[in-house]
Amino acid sequence: MPETTEPGFRKWKIENGMIMSWLINSMNNDIGENFLLFGTAKDIWDAAKETYSSSENTSELFQVESALHDFRQGEQSVTQYYNTLTRYWQQLDLFETHSWKCSDDAATYRQIVEQKRLFKFFLGLNRELDDVRGRIMGIKPLQVSGRLFQRLGVKKVERK
Structure with missing residues (x-):
């Protein structure tokens, strides 16, 4: 996440919000609601991976x-x-x-x-x-x- 004072922050924030929306909307409502308060798309991705992914498969x-x-x-x-x-x-x-x-x-x-x-x-x-x-x-x-x-x-x- 770039600093708020960096020139690319505004663009990053818009794109991050769009990706967060995609991630949450791709989930069942019951699951997606658990991720609504995360700050970044990466946070959502990491939490979903940790919760629902079997790393050993x-x-x-x-x-x-x-x-x-x-x-x-x-x-x-x-x-x-x-x-x-x-x-x-x-x-x-x-x-x-x-x-x-x-x-x-x-x-x-x-x-x-x-x-x-x-x-x-x-x-x-x-x-x-x-x-x-x-x-x-x-x-x-x-x-x-x-x-x-x-x-x-x-x-x-x-x-x-």
Whole structure:
């Protein structure tokens, strides 16, 4: 918050009031009323985060991991199956937080995660796609990607 004597204070005050209004109006009335007397948008944000955010995201992580554990292709096309997996993986990326000692740790971890995700993709494919799975396993470097389907002609397999 700038000092009241600073040249940008008036503009800051107007913008802060607008953001405070947005924050409070985006909440249910019962919740928003608790934040009406806060002085800045940052104060509202910090208090709401402290009150309503689970910094560990344990329950969210458990729900996504639980859904992934049992998830299989089933009646979905390979593309639908892959897209659904991708959404789950994006949720995991959002909820997982790590503190790295160095950037190499993050890069190594990312490689491990990608390999596990690829294996999850393979394990959930229907049995009639075993030949496709074998062709995928032969690709080097082995990666999950949107191009994977085009390279292997999976859409042709799905139509059969």
